[in-house]
Amino acid sequence: MKKFLLCILLIVTGILSATVIIEYDGDIEPEKINVRKFGDVEYFNVYELNKVFRAIITPDLLDSRLRVNMYEKEIVFLLESSYVTAGREVFNMTFPVILNESKYYIPVNFLQEILPLIYPDQIIYMIDKIQAPIPVDNRIKTIVIDPGHGGKDPGAIGYSQKSYEKDITLAIAQKLRDTIEKNMQIKVYLTRESDRFVSLRERTEFANEVKADLFVSIHINAHNNKDVSGVEVYFLSTARTDDARATEALENAVVYHYEGGTEALAKYNDLDFILTDMAQNEYLQESHDLSVNLQNNLVEVTESNNRGVKQADFYVLRGAFMPAVLIESGFISNKNEEKKLVKPRYQEEIANALFQGIDNFVRRIELMH
Ligand SMILES: [Zn+2]
Incomplete structure (x- = not known):
């Protein structure tokens, strides 16, 4: 016994x-x-x-x-x-x-x-x-939100109300910044606070400078076919589909039109390609995970057409030494979506959806017991 x-x-x-x-x-x-x-x-x-x-x-x-x-x-x-x-x-x-x-x-x-x-x-x-070794603290402490376009570059222009992409992206970015700072212990910077022109390279340079842990670029899409609608989130890599290539061309055109034509284009293409490619490769998985979180919440909140998470080669995401994503929050070329996109209430809904996506992503990095 x-x-x-x-x-x-x-x-x-x-x-x-x-x-x-x-x-x-x-x-x-x-x-x-x-x-x-x-x-x-x-x-x-x-x-x-x-x-x-x-x-x-x-x-x-x-x-x-x-x-x-x-x-x-x-x-x-x-x-x-x-x-x-x-x-x-x-x-x-x-x-x-x-x-x-x-x-x-x-x-x-x-x-x-x-x-x-x-x-x-x-x-x-x-x-x-x-x-x-002493563990590296991976928690997200700083986020840079990038309102697409601005100043002399209006971005896409609506067909029916002639609204500008640059105004809607700034409104969403400011609302998103306020929500994040109210609910999380995270410092948020915007690449522009007002209607001013910022080159694509300056945007990521700024994010690197403030040692951002995430880079979130906000845009509104446009399409020749006015029936096309919906939301999509991109992360950097060579464009995979024709549609992704079209959006990529649209967003990258700013370099040609507003940053000095072919000369400026060559400057971006000369950008040490392998280096920037590697910079984003390292964050590919995280950029993808963040994109999925953002897209799921965007679709749920806006009840918009789900165009999915995609990969494309955006100049604005190149050279970011952190997970970086680009959000197309709807089509300004679609009459119904333009009508919604110009409303502060709808912009707030988009900002809330993006906040939820970022919050989910950030939490998974923190202690999960
Ligand atoms: Zn854009």
């Missing part, structure tokens, strides 16, 4: 005290990862990685994948598989990732065996203890 009790006691304390200590390189308090057993195997909740390494965790349910971003690398877990990838490398944890009560659990030997391989110069494993 005594032996039996002792056994129970050992098992209970074994489960309760199971932790892996994380010690950091700098002078900050150690953290711990809590461990629990499923069968004979020790596991930890994936969100512990957010707690101790400030990892950004993005479950991709459709793909049965779990993306974990930490120390500037992306680690991808496959649900119910023991394989995990980081960059081009594939590792085998022996035991699979499991889903229990809608929480993801990773086998503990990932910490012991795989992490030191993914970060060979940074993470060291010793018995029940990990030595790691």
